[in-house]
Amino acid sequence: MTELPDHVSFAEGATLGVPGMTAHRSVFVAGPVQGKTLLVTGGAGAVGHYAVQLATWAGARVIATVSSAEKADRARAGGAAHVINYRNEDVSTRVLDITDGVGVDHIAEVDFGGNLAAALRCLRVNGSIMIYATNGDREPRVPVRDLMQKNLAVYSMSLAGVPHPDRRRAQSDIAAWTASPARILSVAARFPLYETAAAHKEVERGGKVGTVIVEPQR
DSSP: OOOOOTTSOHHHHHTIIIIIHHHHHHHHTTSOOTTOEEEETTTTSHHHHHHHHHHHHTTOEEEEEESSHHHHHHHHHTTOSEEEETTTSOHHHHHHHHTTTSOEEEEEESBHHHHHHHHHHHEEEEEEEEESOBTTOSSOOOOHHHHHHTTOEEEEOOGGGSOHHHHHHHHHHHHHHHTSTTOOOOEEEEEEGGGHHHHHHHHHHOOOOSEEEEEOOO
8 A cells, every 4th residue: 555645635636546656657668758758648638648657757758749739738848859740740750850760769659550650650760669559550560570670579557457566666656756846646526425427428539638536425
């Protein structure tokens, strides 16, 4: 068990469960990120926004992709040094421009299938990618030879299967980061337990900023 700092509410703390732990794994699975350049796709989402913040907190330079000007502002507020709107910009071209043609060291990937071609162009030799979702294409064809030629490491995750030592490290890091003044903990909406169905509808409606919280009545 990890105690919340006094300045963090229970609702804010609830956003750190699955999103925060997933973000931590997505950022640090390949090792320390200090001095490295990371690409966080979906950098304003529930997981992506925490990935941006944790990577920045750990000393990485972060490039984030977003889908709107509002989300770009959110990613920058989280610490992203560069923001790419994937709806009107070519992600891989922008990434290579930002990194002087070298590519990024690691990608925290919200849609492996949908972004696979761009990801392969964005990664530098000996780079890595962590997959935590692939809704754009659930059965992508993976060009193994391309992975081999660039010596890329591919990780995938389900939080329930993450080893306990890694979970404990994530809790410790998240607690330290949460205590910092720069952290942003986003509660998109709060619902009482008896309105759980309405909470699900809020999530399904899309466009939320942060995590939807369901709270028991006291």
